[in-house]
Amino acid sequence: MTVKVSNLEQFLKENTDYIIYEHSVQTLENSEWIMAKTGLEKVIIVSGDKELLERLEGEVVEEGLMICPISHKNRLVLNSIFEWTKPKAFGNKITTIGLGDRLGMASPGHIAAIRDKKAKPVLAQQSIRELTLMDRTIDDIVDAASYAVFQEGYKEGYGADGDHLKEEKDIKRALDAGMTMLTLDCSDHIENTVSKYSTEELEKDYLKLPEEERLVYEKTYLEKSFSLKSFDISLTKEAIMYNVLLYKKALDFTVYVFDEYVQKASQAIDFELSIDETETVTSPSSHFFVANELAKRGVVVNSLAPRFIGEFQKGVDYMGDIKVFEEDFKKHTEIADKFDYKISVHSGSDKFSVFPIVGELTNGLFHLKTAGTNWLEAMRVMAEYEPELYRRMHRYAFDHFPEAQKYYHITPDLSNIPEVEDVTDGQLPDYLNDRNARQVLHVTYGVLLTATNPDGTSQFKQEFFEKMKKREKEYTESLTQHIGKHLELLNIPNH
Ligand SMILES: [Zn+2]
Secondary structure, X not given: OOOOOHHXXXXXXXXXXXXXXXXXXXXXXXXXXXXXXXXXEEEEEEEOOHHHHHHOOXXXXXXXXXXXXXXXXXXXXXXXXXXXXXXXXXXXXXXXXXXXXXXXXXXXXXXXXXXXXXXXXXXXXXXXXXXXXXXXXXHHHHHHHHHHHHHHOOOOOOEEEEEEEOOHHHHHHHHHOOOOEEEEEOHHHOOHHHHHOOHHHHHHHHOOOOHHHHHHHHHHHEOOOEEOOOOEXXXXXXXXXXXXXXHHHHHHHHHHHHHHHHOOOOOOOEEEEEOOOOOOOOOHHHHHHHHHHHHHOOXXXXXXXXXXXXXXXXXXXXXXXXXXXXXHHHHHHHHHHHOOOEEEEOOOOOOOOOHHHHHHHOOOOEEEEEOOHHHHHHHHHHHHHOHHHHHHHHHHHHXXXXXXXXXXXXXXXXXXXOOHHHOOHHHHHHHHHOHHHHHHHHHOHXXXXXXXXXXXXXXXXXXXXXXXXXXXXXXXXXXXXXXXXHHXXXXXXXX
């Protein structure tokens, strides 16, 4: 049976309150699909035969024509029909950018920024902490990413990252939800106290390990020198003891997760190991030790995130000596090269001063994660277009900053930030250019979006989302520019 594709066109002509997303038009043999917005809600309008429409949920408005909500169930149908709406893995030969979308509204802007670039976006990327804070599920974030690529007609492929996962149950959840990248955060298994040990204490704990195990480590590292491209690594007995005690449990856990989950997953997985959430900077020799142990034990990582020298605080530029960073980063990239994985840079939002170094020293092959900066861009849009709401949110954020700060390592100087009551509407966006104000707004998003009135209703969340939906175009433009600046400075070429 051939379906008249014109019934969709006809419907849109008669129902002018549906605003079409122009890149979303898809035609298959006997069906036609389009994403549209009516009021503040997005829907997919499908013209097709009965069999197809029965698979979807929504309202049949006339024979062969259905208006479908952007629900989870419909997303799965979309995935089965349009392969490119499903997340995928990319392996270690493609540059990837993690573009976490805190609000579920940022992906169209992210896509616009990256679509002409020689890099792939990881559009779904959310840590469990962020999911809990925002009251979202893993399915919600994959839904948002899938619908965003559909809306933008982006067929180049995107990834979905179960970010900073620590527990088996969350790893399982992420894999079940179809995530294609797994970032294992083994910070709970890294023995941070070891960094404060004296030589005697190191020895004492090291000697508790079985002798045969110690002999293997010593045979591997003692009096050996490992050549990297521009430098050599050798570990003293003390360095061996230190690294073994610091990383032993983390390595065991990584091997377990790799064997038990990554290897057995039904989908291809980009496996990333993060050792960055620790108290101490990852030295090149520690990085080498971890990489070498993983390789020895048959673990293939696609990327690895060390903790680099200097500070990568949220939402602001790199803090530290750029020359020192460059020297240190070069060593890390050489280790990653030797073991054939990508260096991953976490907290990569807004680190403009080191982006050219990251791009150059990795030869353009790396993974970089950004997350909260799209929330700050949302606040910028509010500051520009919804000053009244912005003022209330700003006041609340600053009043509640101490409780939010507990969860983040940031050090803003609050003394020079003007009170929101003292500035004009036109000056509000300036807060988003001030590094100290940025940090406060960056970490208070959870506090803001979970704040409730005495009667239990949300204090900002509902109003904020409504206004953001109204400002969808402005938000997309602002992200295109802001993330575009990241990609530009990282020197990612066009296709
Ligand atoms: Zn990290």
